[in-house]
Amino acid sequence: CPLTSGPESESAQEFGRYPNQQNWFPFCKVKRPGEVRKLSWQAVAHGADTVRFFQMKQSLGGCERFHGAVIAHDGTEESRVFKETAALGEELDRIGRRIMGSRIESRVAIMFDWQSYWSLEGCVGPTTGFNYPNEVHRFYRALWRRNVPVDMIASTTPLARLSQYDLAIAPALITVLPGVAETLEAYVADGGTFITGYMAGIHDEHDLVVPGGYPGKLRRLMGVWVEEIDALAPGETIEVHGGTVDAKGEIVASIIHREGAERLATYGGDEFYAGHSALTVNAYGKDKAYFVGTPLDETGMSAFMAPIIKELDLKSLDTPEDVSLSVRYGDGGTRYAFLINNSAADKRLCLSELNGGTELLTGTVINDLIELKPYGVDVIALR
Incomplete structure (x- = not known):
């Protein structure tokens, strides 16, 4: 059955869930009826073997006094949240043991890199527009909407494990830790497909710029030199046009010179770099490395990913929106x-x-x- 989605579960995995609203947002909405149940089963669907809640009783003081709990300030079992939590527990008790120990099978991995998270959002320039999790979501969304399963892995994942995946994606990998570039080169040379792009390869493990041109140690693998990075103001976009992609980019635009890579799409508009490559692919050993020069809108990212999914024969299935x-x-x-x-x-x-x-x-x-x-x-x- 070609119906898979979610991260790998190698052993029993535990998932923590809030039974109602958090307290640290500017506007703390309560969870809608059925929403906590949905989120809990979603965690099981993606590999969790148990679901636990923070917290049991709502505190009377301190900074989390308005953080949701199974037992709220009323102290009763009559609340909607308590009843929904108890009903979920009954469902999990009834069928959970049957599911426990089953596994997710993923052929795609996304690198979530904490050093890149800290470095990208801490940079003073070229823009304040980046939110690292949003960039991870940008790539993940195109796979999730097709119900293609994805594992989240570290950028330092050893080659032996990385080679289990047909496709590895590293969104905004601004920090390349020691050994990562060499592992990625070996991965692609031996038949793995790799995707990265804007802001990649700029910093080393000390948060210092790697001299010699962007994307640093990834330059040979990607087959491109990024000479400059243009920042786009909030609400400003740049056109991207290619064989399968007709989209808009935002936040930054990498001004790319190809060093062996093939052009897949170009920038449009009237900027001086209109006509420069916006999307490229570089043949490296047995497979390819794709460079995405600008954060694409949802339509563009979906169009960019579609032929890659097809070429790799990643099993996908269309389901209705949401x-x-x-x-x-x-x-x-x-x-x-x-x-x-x-x-x-x-x-x-x-x-x-x-x-x-x-x-x-x-x-x-x-x-x-x-x-x-x-x-x-x-x-x-x-x-």
């Missing part, structure tokens, strides 16, 4: 498909791949039409 599908693989050929409605609206869909499966929470056998309530979850056992 409906996600993940699969965990158990022993004996059993698969557990988690169909989740991430919205506050009813959803109706038909997925032939799920026909004949049994929805474990209700015992219903799937036969074409599936209806999901707001924040609804179906856990379907397949053979």
Whole structure:
């Protein structure tokens, strides 16, 4: 069944969840009915074997007095949050042991790099527009919307493990730690596909600029020299046009000179670097390295990723907007498909791949039409 999504679970994984609103945002919305249940099952769908909550009782003082809890200031079991938490516990107790120990199978990895997080957001220039998690989301979203499973890994992941993936993506990898460039070169040379781009390779482990031109130690692998980085003001965009991509970039634009890489798309508009490469691909050993010169809008990122997903034959499946599908693989050929409605609206869909499966929470056998309530979850056992 080509219906997979989520990070790998190599052993029992625990997931922490807030039972209601947090307290540190400017506006702290309460979780909507069913939302905490949805988020908890989403964690299980993505590899967690247990779900725990912070916190049991809401504090009477201190900075977290308004942080949500299973037992709120009323001190009763009559609250909506308590009842929803208890009902979730009953569901997990009823079918959780059956699912526990099953695994996610991912062929794609995204490098979430803490040093790049700190370095990128701490930089004074070329822009204040970066939020590192948003850049990770920018790449991940194009895969999530196609229900392609993704593992989150460190940039320092050893070659032996990295080679298990067909595609590795390193969004905004501004800091390249010792040995990482060499590992990535070996990974691509031996048949792995790699994607990085804007702001990559600029700093070393001491947060110092690597001399000799951007993207530093990744320059040979990517086959490009980024001479300058133009900052785009909030709301300002730049056109990007290519064979499969017709999009807009934002935040920064890398002014790229190709050093062996092939051009996939160019900048449009009337800037002096219009016509320069915006997207490139470089053949390196047995495979390729893609350089994304500017943060693409959602449409552009989806169009950029589509041919890569197809070329690598990554199993994907289209589901309605805000409906996600993940699969965990158990022993004996059993698969557990988690169909989740991430919205506050009813959803109706038909997925032939799920026909004949049994929805474990209700015992219903799937036969074409599936209806999901707001924040609804179906856990379907397949053979």
